[in-house]
Amino acid sequence: MNLEKVIFGFFVVLALTLNVAFVIGEIDDPQHHSVWILFTAIVVNLIATVLKIGDRSHIGALLLATALVADLQLIACASVWTIANQVLGVVSTEVTVGIVSLAAGALVANVVSVTMVVTDSLISGR
Amino acid sequence: MAKGSDLDRVASVVLREMRNPILVLITVHALGIGGMVLIPGVDPDGNSVHMGFFHAFYFMTYTATTTGFGELPYAFSEAQRIWASICLYLSVVAWIYGIGSIIRLVQNPHFAQAVAQRRFAVATARITEPFVIICGFGDTGSLLTRGLSDRRIHGVVIDNNVERIKALALRDYDLKIPGLCGDAGVPKNLRDAGLERPECRAVVLLTGDDDINFKIAVMTRLMNSRAEVICRSTERIHEEQLNSLGSVVIVDPFETFARELVLALRAPTLHTLNQWLLGAKDATLERTVSYHPGTWILCGYGRMGRRLQGALQDQQVPTVVIDPNVEPSEVEQAVVGMATKANLLEAGMHHAAGLVTATDSDSTNLAILLTARSINPSAHLVVRQNHHENELAFNAASADLIMQPSLVTARRILLRLISPLIQAFLEHLEDNPELLRAEVYPSLRANLGTSRPVLFTLNTDARSAPAVIALIDGGSVLTLDALLRDPRNRDQRLGCVVLVLRRGQQRHMMPAASMALEADDELLIVATSDAERRIRTSLTDQYLLEYLATGVERSRSVLDNWLRA
Numbered sequence: 001m002n003l004e005k006v007i008f009g010f011f012v013v014l015a016l017t018l019n020v021a022f023v024i025g026e027i028d029d030p031q032h033h034s035v036w037i038l039f040t041a042i043v044v045n046l047i048a049t050v051l052k053i054g055d056r057s058h059i060g061a062l063l064l065a066t067a068l069v070a071d072l073q074l075i076a077c078a079s080v081w082t083i084a085n086q087v088l089g090v091v092s093t094e095v096t097v098g099i100v101s102l103a104a105g106a107l108v109a110n111v112v113s114v115t116m117v118v119t120d121s122l123i124s125g126r
Numbered sequence: 127m128a129k130g131s132d133l134d135r136v137a138s139v140v141l142r143e144m145r146n147p148i149l150v151l152i153t154v155h156a157l158g159i160g161g162m163v164l165i166p167g168v169d170p171d172g173n174s175v176h177m178g179f180f181h182a183f184y185f186m187t188y189t190a191t192t193t194g195f196g197e198l199p200y201a202f203s204e205a206q207r208i209w210a211s212i213c214l215y216l217s218v219v220a221w222i223y224g225i226g227s228i229i230r231l232v233q234n235p236h237f238a239q240a241v242a243q244r245r246f247a248v249a250t251a252r253i254t255e256p257f258v259i260i261c262g263f264g265d266t267g268s269l270l271t272r273g274l275s276d277r278r279i280h281g282v283v284i285d286n287n288v289e290r291i292k293a294l295a296l297r298d299y300d301l302k303i304p305g306l307c308g309d310a311g312v313p314k315n316l317r318d319a320g321l322e323r324p325e326c327r328a329v330v331l332l333t334g335d336d337d338i339n340f341k342i343a344v345m346t347r348l349m350n351s352r353a354e355v356i357c358r359s360t361e362r363i364h365e366e367q368l369n370s371l372g373s374v375v376i377v378d379p380f381e382t383f384a385r386e387l388v389l390a391l392r393a394p395t396l397h398t399l400n401q402w403l404l405g406a407k408d409a410t411l412e413r414t415v416s417y418h419p420g421t422w423i424l425c426g427y428g429r430m431g432r433r434l435q436g437a438l439q440d441q442q443v444p445t446v447v448i449d450p451n452v453e454p455s456e457v458e459q460a461v462v463g464m465a466t467k468a469n470l471l472e473a474g475m476h477h478a479a480g481l482v483t484a485t486d487s488d489s490t491n492l493a494i495l496l497t498a499r500s501i502n503p504s505a506h507l508v509v510r511q512n513h514h515e516n517e518l519a520f521n522a523a524s525a526d527l528i529m530q531p532s533l534v535t536a537r538r539i540l541l542r543l544i545s546p547l548i549q550a551f552l553e554h555l556e557d558n559p560e561l562l563r564a565e566v567y568p569s570l571r572a573n574l575g576t577s578r579p580v581l582f583t584l585n586t587d588a589r590s591a592p593a594v595i596a597l598i599d600g601g602s603v604l605t606l607d608a609l610l611r612d613p614r615n616r617d618q619r620l621g622c623v624v625l626v627l628r629r630g631q632q633r634h635m636m637p638a639a640s641m642a643l644e645a646d647d648e649l650l651i652v653a654t655s656d657a658e659r660r661i662r663t664s665l666t667d668q669y670l671l672e673y674l675a676t677g678v679e680r681s682r683s684v685l686d687n688w689l690r691a
Contacts, residue, residue, distance in 0.1 A: 047149060047153070053141040
């Protein structure tokens with residue numbers, strides 16, 4: 001067992017699970033989507049991104065790309081929420097739907113990422 | 127691929143080194159934001175309120191960077207203040223850790239080397255014209271680089287001495303000359319220098335280490351068979367080894383100088399022309415330095431002394447050698463000992479025609495020169511200068527000929543790189559003294575006068591002379607005479623002389639002005655620098671060239687042409 005691999009796998013999977021935890025629920029109901037989960041999802045996604053940096057292999061480059069996509073979508077999601085809440089002063093149903101859709105996009109990127117990690121370790125057989 | 131892998135290496139090293147600091151920063155920020163949101167605050171009305179994520183993020187951003195805008199949106203509660211101080215210290219430590227990592231990385235010599243190597247590879251890849259790789263940047267290397275830059279020939283330098291590469295960066299060359307500090311014998315360094323590219327026309331080996339020179343020569347043959355290998359060497363054994371590689375040009379400064387000295391004795395006019403073409407200081411065509419025959423004294427019997435003695439003996443010039451280690455049986459006449467006044471007198475300095483001081487110590491050489499002059503002021507004095515930095519002292523000594531191995535080598539290689547035709551031309555003149563006297567000299571005197579000569583070659587191919595090709599393809603005849611007229615006034619000739627015209631395997635020495643140019647001719651021209659610039663302009667300007675050829679200036683405007691038609 002390799003501690004580095006454990007930490008890496010932990011953060012990649014945690015990024016996915018937190019993302020699911022945020023997205024799940026009625027798409028237009030703000031009660032179903034916790035701001036705390038979004039916050040931790042962003043932090044864990046950022047950490048997962050940094051862990052993927054510096055791997056020069058082809059799969060490493062693809063993993064980094066998916067992580068960057070997830071970061072971009074989640075940060076966009078948080079920005080939309082902040083602007084709606086702080087600047088406009090109201091979070092309408094349309095905005096809630098937009099926020100959750102952006103997070104759902106990030107979810108796809110995270111699924112791709114986890115699939116690649118799992119496939120890679122299955123193929124390498126270790 | 128070379129560029130990509132270097133870029134990858136530098137970028138991935140930076141990212142890997144920065145991974146932990148960034149992780150620490152993310153964690154500290156997340157902790158701080160989370161804490162600020164959790165800890166309750168008090169609004170002006172006394173209600174307990176929680177800070178939102180946006181405000182917490184804003185607070186952490188200005189606190190972590192120690193900007194400090196104060197307690198926003200409301201004055202903090204005591205609990206919030208405790209947490210804010212913890213956040214502040216944590217984030218300052220995290221930033222110091224991050225910045226410290228970057229500084230440590232930048233100071234790492236291996237990292238600096240990787241960055242320098244990458245910069246070098248990028249700078250080399252930007253050169254799109256033919257270029258020369260110079261391995262070794264000592265006296266000879268820097269003289270050669272200066273010469274190349276003056277002739278607008280691109281160069282790339284590799285040297286294993288850091289100080290020399292630093293010095294290279296400070297030189298004010300007309301062209302950008304990239305330099306790499308590294309072992310030129312390592313194939314990766316040669317590849318970064320662009321050895322494998324088709325634009326690489328020659329590799330010049332001046333490392334001063336015969337083994338490394340040989341290694342680079344072998345690498346060059348393997349990695350780019352088209353590139354010419356030019357090597358400085360003073361050891362006969364090493365030359366044989368290099369010759370076995372095939373098509374390696376060996377420049378031996380002592381051999382070259384011995385040949386020059388013999389030429390000066392045998393054909394003074396040609397020697398003067400040679401010096402003048404080489405760009406030697408105070409060489410003019412107006413004054414021919416001739417050396418009278420007689421006994422020559424050679425002080426120093428090392429590598430140079432041996433070559434000179436051999437060359438002089440071949441010309442049946444009587445020589446006397448003065449050296450502490452000379453075997454009297456080796457040479458026709460020898461004085462064993464240092465070149466003191468007594469020994470010089472014993473060697474017959476009083477009635478000697480000339481003296482060569484060829485030891486490897488500059489101060490000894492100058493001292494012998496002074497002694498010899500006091501004995502026989504009319505003798506020719508030839509002196510060997512070993513170090514370029516002693517130039518001022520040697521100039522003050524006013525010897526008849528200064529032999530500086532580094533300068534001799536650099537000039538020989540430069541001429542070779544400008545064109546191999548130069549050597550062929552000089553050899554042709556050696557066999558035909560009549561041509562030299564009756565044609566070359568008067569022509570050069572009339573056209574160039576006392577101005578400094580610039581030697582250059584012109585190729586009439588589509589790349590370097592598109593206008594010439596267009597004119598010839600259009601059915602017009604372009605004579606040498608037309609090409610060399612002044613674009614400002616067609617009735618006047620530019621200050622230049624065509625020395626050689628090469629067409630295929632055929633070489634026309636001093637071609638007639640009425641000769642018509644064809645595609646893929648190579649011309650060796652000596653001109654004033656002004657004339658060189660004008661000729662190069664007319665090679666690419668079709669209208670100008672047409673005017674030179676026909677005397678009619680065609681209009682450049684489409685509308686005007688259409689109106690006239």
